[in-house]
Amino acid sequence: MTLKKHLIVSFLLFSILISCKASDEENVHQKIEHQTNEIFDSLVKIRRDFHEYPELAGNEKRTSKIVAEYLSNLGLEVKTGFAGHGVIGILRGGKEGKNIAWRADMDALPNDMLDGVPYKSKIEGVQHGCGHDVHMAIGLGIAEVLAKNKESIKGTLYFIFQPEEETFVGAKNIVDNSLFSEMNLDEIYALHVTALPVGQIMVKPNELYAYQKRIKMKFNNKFSKEDAEILYKEIRNKTMRKKDGSSPWEIPKAFDSEIGLVNPNTIFKDYLFMEENFMIDSDDESLDIQAYLYETNQSNLQNILPKIEEIIENSIYKDKFISVSYIQENPTVLNDEKLTNNAVNTLTKIYGENAIVMDYGQIPYFNDDFYYYQKEISGVYFLLGGSNAEKGITAMNHAPNFRVDEECIRIAVKSFSSLILERSNSK
Template sequence: MLASCKPKDEKNAHAVISNQTEAIFDNLVKIRRDLHKYPELAGNEKRTAKIITKYLLDLGLEVKTGFAGQGVIGILKGESEGKNIAWRADMDAIPNDFVDDVIYKSKNKGIQHGCGHDVHVAIGLGIAEVLSKLKASIKGKIYFIFQPEEETFVGAKNIVDNRIYSDLDIDEIYALHVTALPLGQIMVKPNELYAYQKRIEIIFNETFSKEDSDILYKKIQSEILRKRDGGNPWEIPKAFDSIVGLTNPNTIFNDYLFLEENRVIEEKKNQLIIRANLYETDKSKLPYILPKIKDVINKSEFKDQFISISFIQENPTVLNDNQLTKSSVNILKTIYGNTAVVNDYGQIPYFNDDFIYFQQNTPGVYFLFGGSNSEKGINAMNHAPNFKVDEECISIGVRSFSSLILERTNKTDTILK
């Protein structure tokens, strides 16, 4: 396991990173537990922002606040000129009320850190502290972006659209998301990390009944479905299965299209409307979806009741820069061993991250990061009722990504924006 891998040369910067990480680990756990105890929903991360701001100021960083809601950016200036690199951590919790049998369980009723953003904040602060001790080795600037409102998919866009952000002139940006991988395991792939999600709306006239919609919806689902043998991509827990999961080149989470089981039916005066989400992994196939569904409807007994079909909502999906992904994997493997990073071959449905709004302007890489530990009975399946994180991952995250950022600040390869 990654936890046991340490840099060979005790004198190098990565050994310093390891030692510094170890020294601050207990405090980072304290901070994470405090955030876990007082979680805040998207748009209301005031207390969280205050804690982050104080921490960054205490490190001696320049700090920008009061933009994009509760956005906070810490600026670490290296001692020589170079690239501008950003690390992003999201801050918000989610509206859950699950059993959480920890002593630091949420005091804010109906709100919980069920996606692990409390861990992201702790790791982000840890990287800021560790790298602030290595100022002399840093070329350029490092920005620590603490982003509110990820769960509502608006926080990143609000930051990117803000003058404070565009003035920073960032060359590269990185982030992680803790999830149900084994403790400390880093997983990444170039290009799309999640499936494309589109919400469709199909409108029929008033003679089309709910019962008709049951029959037709099933027909559409089965006719457009594309998947690999061996399983169904909508069974998310399988994403981390060693046989059909993301680490297998033949994963069922690759090259698929499906229309979700749940749909909303709205009956208006002269219409019956169906709304549902569909998931497609291949961008080039997106334009063929609506014509295909139209064709299914027109060949059915309901063709005369059909009025229209359209996409009514679509979010862009996380898109990792090819060259930067390759470089990051090389850096992490060179320092922490070949097992530190595994390839991801798939795209998970349902989940997504508004980190893509940063990536639309700046080349960036978003990593999936392991917070599970089966020996301790910890399963870091995001948003699930039993979601938990092994806090040891904070130390591995701080160490690994401090090393990555430090190495990238010193790389002279330029990435085309």
């Protein structure tokens, strides 16, 4: 064989190998999509069961039992009874590789808001008004799909079903547990369903939510409630930072296609505001003003209290002023930049340019204790759309008549099963 012919044959063989590899990658994700469709109805059924029987933070006994049994029936190794009612399903792949986790939260909210679905809560005063029932169905679906593709997975996958997210202690309790360090995780992922269009997946590197601080301003007993109303309004106006004419405290606008998070010029970027409503707590000795504030820029946090103190000291109420302090400072979700970009590129490559959209702002009011995982390991937290205007469904968390188009379960299971499989095979 001449050198020219040898080179031609070698090139053709190389092209065939590359084509076969690309075909295999395409086939595995087609298989994931097919498997997701097969289990979709069963995932909707279990989601509705969770919705009918919600359990408050620290009381997720029934929920965790169902989750553990489901994971066990998939052939996963299951750990229970840690960090409260925590459950972990362990899926060991066919080859050595990374340790990757998926987190789903389990607890419900203490409320009786309007819930216009036939499978509404049967537990008085408790309701899945934030979407954790959807999160669990998605987590179980991802576990089931990936269990069916075990031989294609390198390393070990951990499915963490976490209690007590709403009280902001569940993730910290898990991280502080010895079992967490034994997992030796390389990466962790999670999502939250919200009022984006159904199935839309949104993400951004770094801070996803605004920094939320609860502040207390203390005055002596000569300071009246009328004084508090006047002074608080002045403080709010003088500390506020926002785009002209915008109102970033109006949370529904965050999901607007023109001024919301998907717009690079969104009004939910670079702001500071204190909530319009505040609380007054008084006794014979003093009167306190308490309120939440929301700031997008971490470097500005250290300047807020001195600024408030300066405003008070320059007011007619300075002689009645005692102190100002933060009384609650939860950390905020902080997505690893490199891992976020990898996730975006992976999902786009598999499912196309519309598979994921970028978030250009930070949402006020909401938060998640997922940060405690991210503090220890690289992690990415996504937003998942659950609203469907045509069906009259609005997935506005913690709001009356919170509803979810369950089609988002299908899209999330398919997308994130593919993502995790690809991440397990990455270097």
